[in-house]
Amino acid sequence: MNLPRLALMSLASRWPTAILSMLAIAFSVMLFLGVEKVRNGARASFADTISGTDVIVGARAGSVQLLLYSVFRIGNATNNVTWQTYETVRSRPEVEWSVPLSLGDSHRGYRVLGTTTGYFDHYRYRRDRELVFKEGTRFDDLFDAVLGADVAAALGYKIGQSIIVSHGLGRVSFTDHADKPFTVVGILAKTGTPVDRTVHVSLEAIEAIHADWRGGSRDMRNKLSAEDVRKMDLSPKAITAALVGLKSRLQVFRFRSAVNSYREEAITAVLPGVALAELWELVGQAETALAIVSGMVILTALLGMVTMLLATLNERRREMAILRSVGARPRTVVGLLVAEAGILTLGGVIVGALALYAVLFAVRGLIDDRFGLYIAFSPPTSWELWTLVGIVAAGLVVGLIPAWRAYRHSLADGMLVRS
Amino acid sequence: MTPLVAAADTADARDKGLMVRCTDVRFSWPGSRRFTLDIPSLRIARGRRVLLLGPSGTGKSTLLSLLAGIVAPDNGAIEIAGENLSRLSPAARDRHRAERLGIIFQMFNLLPYGRAIDNVLLALQFAPARRARASREGSAYTEALRLLGRLGIDDTLARATSAQLSVGQQQRVAAARALIGQPDVVIADEPTSALDRARQRDFLSLLSDEVAASDATLIMVSHDETMVDAFDEVLHLESLIASSEAPQ
Numbered sequence: 129m130n131l132p133r134l135a136l137m138s139l140a141s142r143w144p145t146a147i148l149s150m151l152a153i154a155f156s157v158m159l160f161l162g163v164e165k166v167r168n169g170a171r172a173s174f175a176d177t178i179s180g181t182d183v184i185v186g187a188r189a190g191s192v193q194l195l196l197y198s199v200f201r202i203g204n205a206t207n208n209v210t211w212q213t214y215e216t217v218r219s220r221p222e223v224e225w226s227v228p229l230s231l232g233d234s235h236r237g238y239r240v241l242g243t244t245t246g247y248f249d250h251y252r253y254r255r256d257r258e259l260v261f262k263e264g265t266r267f268d269d270l271f272d273a274v275l276g277a278d279v280a281a282a283l284g285y286k287i288g289q290s291i292i293v294s295h296g297l298g299r300v301s302f303t304d305h306a307d308k309p310f311t312v313v314g315i316l317a318k319t320g321t322p323v324d325r326t327v328h329v330s331l332e333a334i335e336a337i338h339a340d341w342r343g344g345s346r347d348m349r350n351k352l353s354a355e356d357v358r359k360m361d362l363s364p365k366a367i368t369a370a371l372v373g374l375k376s377r378l379q380v381f382r383f384r385s386a387v388n389s390y391r392e393e394a395i396t397a398v399l400p401g402v403a404l405a406e407l408w409e410l411v412g413q414a415e416t417a418l419a420i421v422s423g424m425v426i427l428t429a430l431l432g433m434v435t436m437l438l439a440t441l442n443e444r445r446r447e448m449a450i451l452r453s454v455g456a457r458p459r460t461v462v463g464l465l466v467a468e469a470g471i472l473t474l475g476g477v478i479v480g481a482l483a484l485y486a487v488l489f490a491v492r493g494l495i496d497d498r499f500g501l502y503i504a505f506s507p508p509t510s511w512e513l514w515t516l517v518g519i520v521a522a523g524l525v526v527g528l529i530p531a532w533r534a535y536r537h538s539l540a541d542g543m544l545v546r547s
Numbered sequence: 548m549t550p551l552v553a554a555a556d557t558a559d560a561r562d563k564g565l566m567v568r569c570t571d572v573r574f575s576w577p578g579s580r581r582f583t584l585d586i587p588s589l590r591i592a593r594g595r596r597v598l599l600l601g602p603s604g605t606g607k608s609t610l611l612s613l614l615a616g617i618v619a620p621d622n623g624a625i626e627i628a629g630e631n632l633s634r635l636s637p638a639a640r641d642r643h644r645a646e647r648l649g650i651i652f653q654m655f656n657l658l659p660y661g662r663a664i665d666n667v668l669l670a671l672q673f674a675p676a677r678r679a680r681a682s683r684e685g686s687a688y689t690e691a692l693r694l695l696g697r698l699g700i701d702d703t704l705a706r707a708t709s710a711q712l713s714v715g716q717q718q719r720v721a722a723a724r725a726l727i728g729q730p731d732v733v734i735a736d737e738p739t740s741a742l743d744r745a746r747q748r749d750f751l752s753l754l755s756d757e758v759a760a761s762d763a764t765l766i767m768v769s770h771d772e773t774m775v776d777a778f779d780e781v782l783h784l785e786s787l788i789a790s791s792e793a794p795q
Contacts, residue, residue: 449652450657456641
């Protein structure tokens, strides 16, 4: 019998406690790897919210703020960009395409985005994925609306349904554009991005519902019906921001410089990747907190294993004495205990990793559908692998605690153990 | 001059037959202020079956730990099979014990998770020379089965775990483990205390036969004087010890 086999047989003889210890480690490894996968998935989903857009143009503000309100629909713009300025920007030679965005209204807490049909052509997410219609089609009529997947699912809307847009962004609004209802003509497939929580209408529709509004409230003396506004010139006067694609990425810095130095209006151009990186730095503290929690769970499981080994040590003194009697050195006794700790930890790591991948395989589609969180079914990263190796090493190190006690016993007991 | 040389040669020749020699051995357990064991002299010849008798608490097991080299004396010399244990490093003492000694404990003698055969082969785990001796006429496994068979443990029982064996069967397996690979000395620490009289006799008879067959020296400690007939020599521990207080 060699040492690992001896350790295995010894553990097998105490299989209920050994399995519980191993399961505790397995669960902690599952949690650690799960958190890592979700963290990486969240980071990827976050970064994948927008792709293919080279520059976002908006009123001068911080790059994170511009990104948050234009892409993530969080917060508000400090100012609008005039249509004339937008026309100037999009007519620059570097620009291949541009999509104007107009935000400011809502429907039952969901943002209403005024844009062009170019939005459905150029908006990309998760590494060049296009928006896909689950049902219906793009808006065509002035009062057509296209719903994001979450809006339709949460509110139970179907194609042909009539919806009313509210002025402002509150979940409950007292100023509805009730006289100009929209008809749902399309529902987008789930993207896992803020698009899912957006009601899309045309820029002209945004102008139309505000045609009889003056200074933030409706002009009650000059009310205009839906039919009235159809006859009006609904050319946009201002937008909130614009997504811009350039002919060449090499032109990004020249374009940004030109926008940032535009004298007629205070506008700015931000690179989505750079702004995302800045934003991720801000939320990075949460990642650290998650990592600390995972580490503490692993430590707790390892301490549980040590407690189990220590608890059984006294009743195993006879076993150690037998080993010493056949010539085992005290360090062999140490090796046996460390090997047991190593086997439990290694077993826990393997079981935990396999269980996580099994769970991931089973539910990642559901997670993607429900939460828009795409978790890649990929082998462990080198960081994860090294951490798993570190856990096994930590298991061996904490195994030294019962091993040291066993060593002391083996020296002190001689052949005197009686029970 | 000649008679003195002759006398020395004679003594030398006699000493060459010694398997155990303790000279001025003193030992106290770490942390114990009071002196425990003081053995001016103990000599046991090769091939003898010696019973060390003494009441509980006279330091019998401590003496066996010293003879096994599991603990080292504070003073004096212990020679086993011609090797002065005091001059050996702890590692060398462990190797010496593995190669030259077989040990039988009082009870709970087997690794609980091992089969009987595994427990016997455990004696060869740290003793390559002893393994070689055990494998001389085949494999160590075959030799272990043979020994177990001679001690009344058949092949089926040999593959049973210790929990499936009776106390008497466990003691026989322990005896097989002590005897495999022909050690020079077999040390037994009250191995029959858990057995009834009839089984004690059977066990001692089997052990004596096997020890004789392998030409080993048997040193057994006990407080039971009824078994003196089974031994060549009986030593009373009190007569060996100069002083003993608070023994282990």
